[in-house]
Amino acid sequence: MITKLALEAQTTNEKWNQFKQAERNTKAVEQLTTSLDTIHSDVQQLEGVYQLLTQSDKVDKQRLAEIRTKIKPLRDSFRNLRSEYTENLTQIPQKVQANHNLQLRPIKNEVQQVWRAYILAERKPLLELYNMVKLLPEIKARSAKIEHELQKLDEYKQSLPKNANEVHSLITSLQQQLASAESLPPKIQAFLRQAASGGITLAAVDDEILAWCRQDNRAEIFRIIVAERAE
């Protein structure tokens, strides 16, 4: 009885050993797949952002070029791993993870900094423009939407967007909404900036300005206040 049992035990154990090895491989594949999916997602995000940034004139092109030089070795590294994974499956997941941590993540951080600068640079003129005209009746009707979009744009500076095109669309939307303000004559723009930041003397208001003020129900938003003569 024990003899039979012992022999069966050997057979079972051998089969078990084979399955055990297969199980280890499966686990490695699963682990690798997960890692590669994560990396793919990161790289995809990076690519979108990078493309957007390269199109903007508000980013540091030198910095972008430096980043680009770092991408190449990373690409080579993944290419190498691609070639060896079939032979050394159980060790590849660790190597992939190491690439992710040691190479991709620092690049991503650098892009993140450039991205933040880009968002701030895009948002600043839009905000100034909005502040200049936000009381005008034709702008005021859309002020809630504009403010919401300005806020959303500000939030994009925190991290890289999943989809860089969304950010691009947002900036475009804001620019379009404030396009009428941007097209105002410089004299009017100067008047509006002064009036919005503490008032302007009648002496500085000429007929052209006055006429513009009286157009399109704008007269209701301006008031004349007596003030001491400025020294």
Place this chain on the structure above:
Amino acid sequence: MDFIGKVCWQPERVDRVINKLALDIEDHDFMATHIPFEQLRYVKTSQNVDDKSERGLLAELQRRAAKDSHCFAVIEGIPGTGKSNLIRWLHYRHQQASDKDKEVTLLIRRENSSLRQALREIISKLDSKQFAAQRQALENASIELSKDGLQEAIIDNVRIGTIEQPLPLTSSDAQTIMPAIGDFLLDKTVRQALKAEKGAVQRIVRKLTTGSLEDMRFTSDDFLFSANERTEIQQSQGYQTVKAFARQLQNPSFGQNLRESMARYFNDLLPFVVSKTSSLSPDMLKDIFLDLRRELRKEGRNLSLFIEDITALTGLDRGLIDALTTRHEGDRNLCRLISVVGVTDFYFKDIPQNMRDRMDYHISLDKAEGRGSDLLNADTVADMVARYLNAMRLNLPVIQTWHQDGSSVADLPNACVSCSFRQKCHAAFGKRVLSEDGTSHEIGMYPFNANMLATMYSLLKEKTPRNLLETIVIFILNSYASEGILKGEFPESARVISNGFQPPALRNPNQRGRLREINATEQERINALLVYWGNGLVEQDGAIGEERLGAVPRAVFDAFQIKIDWHKLANTALAPVADSTAAIAQPQNQVVEVSVPSVVEPVRELEEDTPDRPYLQAVEQWRSGGTLEDDREFRNWLVGSIRDYIDWQAHDIPYSLIKSRITIQSLGILGQKTKMQGIVFAFERTDALADVLVALAQKHKGNTRLSTFGTSDVIITGWIRQQEAQILNFVRQPQAGTDAPESYNALLFKAAMALAVLHGAFEADAEPASIMQTVMLGNFLSDTPVALDSRPASWTKFLNNRRIAQNSPTLKTELHRAFNKYQGSAWDSIKFIDAQAALISVQEFQQQNWILPEMPDKVASDWEFLREIYQELRESFDNLRKDQFNVISDYQARLEQVIGESDASEVLQAVNAAIRSYKNSGISVPVAEHDVSVEKLRQTSRSLKALLNPRRSDNEQILAFSGCLESLKQSHDVLVYLEKFVNFTRNQQAEQAQEINDMESGQGAASYLEIGSRFDAIVDLLGTISGDEA
């Protein structure tokens, strides 16, 4: 009518007439029983007193009263010496002689004389309105607090006392006591302990409220706390100082000294405490007394104060003494005061010297040296008891009339006068002639006699009149005499009528046998009469009809209904034996006409403290049913005598065996004080043995002058000869004398053989000689716990069973004693084993198929260990054998089940391969490769089969079972190995199969194939960024 079984006293009068407190006795009885104090000892006197009797003292008081002279007399004595008696008599006679209009005479009693009652008694005498203020002061002083309130107040006042009167720093314990005492007395548990029923606080309360007679002072024991109290104090939330102090008080090494210091200190505080608690200060009491004396002076009256015991007024006593010693000669406004104060000697020590100096008379009733009273000698003891007997015989009206007529001694009624048996009674029991005032009364001593009273009195530890009355007279009359005499049972025995002391032995204990000859059933009663009423000798004399035994007249025996065949006695000629010192025999007439100077002197010369006396008394006590004291000494003497007197060589018993068998540890006497363990040959309580013990005591301790040279040896050897057969039996082998199934030796051997089997002491193929040797070595017989792995659990349990384990060493010892023989007649310790007897036992037991014989239920004590072993073995041996068989069968069945039909080599090859396979897979296996060899497995299989071989005889199987320990152990190991492997492999296989199944169902090859495309996508994207898309 014959003078037999008479009770001439009135039993109901015993307690009335004899009361331990003189002041409790009614006046008529008191005066009728008062024995005059003839020789008072004046420690101090202001002038020479010629007449040292009580009458002389009374005359002194009256002389001083007549001369208008102040008097302060102190009578000192230990309790029971008669202070109260004397003071009461003085008071009675003084009052009788005084002019009641001019003399106020007060008696402050001790009993019922609480402070409150004493003071009220004084108040009752103050009928003048002018005493209203004093009366009020005294009433206010009454203790009206509740009992508990009083206790609390007392403890509080002690505590205040410690503040007001701290222990001087010069006291060695002051630094220990003073820092803690305040908090200590506030501690709840301490207060509770101090308030214990017998504690000092309750004593003080009783003294203050009921006038208890006990000494209220603190003692060291009052601070000795119980274990519970100690724990409670230590576990309480109380102060650490209190806990530390409590620990010091209970310290085994110095606690006693500290407790004594505490008691002394608290006693010093007592006057303060009592005064504070009763709201009456000593000064106040003194003032009241002085006011009283002033008032009496104004009325032209004087005061005589008789205080039985000053300690009744503890706390105020100093104020009282101060008032009593204030002389009217210095203050003419005070009346004259005659005061007589009783004090105990203990109290007297505390009286300051300045107060002692003011005593006019200091009289001591104590012995000049030692403890007790000087006032009684043989004559006065008899006189005193005669007066009490007379008072108890008289009808109450007769004695009351006499008292009303002035209690004149000359007119004292005498009950004997009208008794028809007077002459015969007085001749037999003696009489006392009481003379006073020129008259005399002859009072009979029945049922006592002077000798009996004197002897008993001499045996009292504390020789005082009170003790005489309580311990002897009341005890005997109340407990035994009244009924006993009527029934003819008095005196029952010397021991029974001896209250708290050892009765004397016969002067010549060798004469004890004679008592049996005279009257075996009444020998104890006769003995009592001889040792107390007579001269302690069993010797007869006197003419026909007037015979005496031991100087006790025949009439005494008749009166107590003790039947003696005097005629036969005369023919046996119980004349004084030559060696019993006729020279010291007492003159016969001393029994009734005794005029011994003092009973403190020995009544009989033989009762001197001769070295053998305690032993003789011990024997007498044992003989009459008591415990045998000093039994070790007696047994030692017995051992010596038995060893010496038996001709051991004649019985072929070597001396070394005697030395081991006849020892003080192996010989006992029933009724001895010492408890004995183990095998004891016990001698029964018989008169014959008592005589032997007496003879031994005399032989070893007796006074050589009086020793009965030769007689002792005759008694001892005679008795040993009677016991010889039994003793020889005991020495050879402690035979039970019961219907034992076999000889003791054979039983010992078989029990040891059976136990040897269970201990696994035999080889399977052991030959009888080897079996004998193993059993005789007996190494397996010990009381240390046995642990037998591989054996049935029941075997281990059996061998560790208390009766087996505890009796095994005895079995071993006895076995050695039984079978170790001595070479030839050599009286040395060279031994050899009685192999022949042992071999016979081996073979016999084997032939009997190891069936143990049945022992009787009851055996002699020496056999008890063996009976217990047999009982256990008979109950279990067969079952244990079956258990072992079952264990082996079980092993074999399991082995067969594991290996099946396979060959050992095949089995182990597969097993080892499987273990290797597992190890290679990184799986830990609980058994190692090659732990069991092929040969080992084959051997196990073979040995199990052999053990169960049905062709084996019982004997072969039992021996095989005994010797199979190693093969059992091996079988056990092999089985454990294989079964462990099987169990592990089964589990492992099941787990692996399950895992394989899981893996098969969960395997996904597709994911493996997608890895490459994922890499490609990443590489492409990175190429886009880097601009290196190729």
